[in-house]
């Protein structure tokens with residue numbers, strides 16, 4: 001159902017029966033009753049459709065398309081994207097483990113991140129993953145030592161921080177000379193890294209990589225990144241002929257509200273294609289996260305206390321920054337709809353606030369909403385990326401359940417945590433649980 005207006009931000013299988021929303025043929029009211037709230041609902045159809053659309057958009061230049069697992073590493077979600085034929089980018093042993101459990105062949109997995117522990121490098125080498133994406137010179141030295149210790153070679157890509165500054169929230173910008181990610185283009189460290197790789201047969205350079213940031217709306221910066229990296233790859237190939245791939249990362253903006261600007265995969269493909277057509281020996285790689293999963297999920301909350309302050313209402317819900325850190329972390333903006341009153345006229349603005357003890361725990365600011373009262377069900381669209389994967393246990397509130405819906409059937413992917421789960425690592429508590437019977 002993605003199209004114009006509100007349908008732009010709902011999952012593909014969303015339908016309305018009057019004012020009541022269903023996803024994947026399942027009424028959200030029933031899902032909330034069955035699994036409780038807060039609840040994350042992923043639509044399998046949207047995941048598949050997004051993967052097909054991205055693959056089709058880039059198909060003319062035969063890319064490698066990988067999913068950046070950090071956007072949502074829930075195994076049931078990874079499984080759908082594995083079956084869609086994508087590769088996987090991981091940044092930790094945990095994400096690597098989830099990817100392997102979801103069925104990804106190690107040969108389709110890349111290990112990213114600016115701090116890979118010795119154990120993580122070891123794991124990547126032992127599983128013979130497709131490549132370790134080396135972030136800095138120190139890590140390269142550590143990787144060489146680990147390879148020697150294990151007695152194996154490793155394929156590597158080098159992450160290069162380009163001298164390009166993406167227009168996005170500063171917390172979402174990952175390029176430039178002072179970025180914590182990557183080796184700056186043209187720096188002495190880059191020369192030193194290339195020199196080491198060329199002199200040492202434990203490492204095999206297969207590609208170079210950049211990731212400019214996230215929620216980027218300008219295709220031009222991808223064109224410039226592709227041109228810069230393809231030119232650099234041409235030079236590096238003189239000493240490292242195995243270098244065959246250039247990754248321009250992910251970061252394409254999605255709409256969180258109907259009026260938001262997006263950067264569609266077709267537009268990115270058009271922007272980067274000329275650089276790759278000019279250099280057929282180099283293959284393009286892309287690694288979207290958000291564009292694959294964000295619109296695939298909604299979050300559901302039960303309304304608690306509602307109060308009136310000057311000029312607006314404050315609507316408290318049973319979730320918040322523990323399951324969606326994005327508004328507090330970088331001012332992310334959302335909309336919400338009230339199930340059963342989806343098309344009712346708004347009566348004014350309201351802040352939807354979470355239950356956590358932080359004044360910044362505001363999920364949606366100044367939403368135009370109809371009448372809302374305790375017990376209503378609120379749905380926040382575009383909840384599929386960087387929410388479930390960033391859950392915290394702040395205030396010792398158990399993280400929510402995650403379900404997947406398709407063809408009128410819901411499948412539990414992650415059960416709701418319990419207070420016992422949260423306290424399980426505590427070492428000095430042998431008293432019996434007081435919550436297990438009633439929370």
Ligand SMILES: Cc1ncc(COP(=O)(O)O)c(C=O)c1O
Pocket residue numbers: 068070071089112211213214215249250251252287288289290291
């Ligand atoms: C190296 C790398 N690749 C890809 C991504 C995915 O970005 P997005 O989810 O914005 O597409 C990220 C996100 O942080 C990243 O760090």
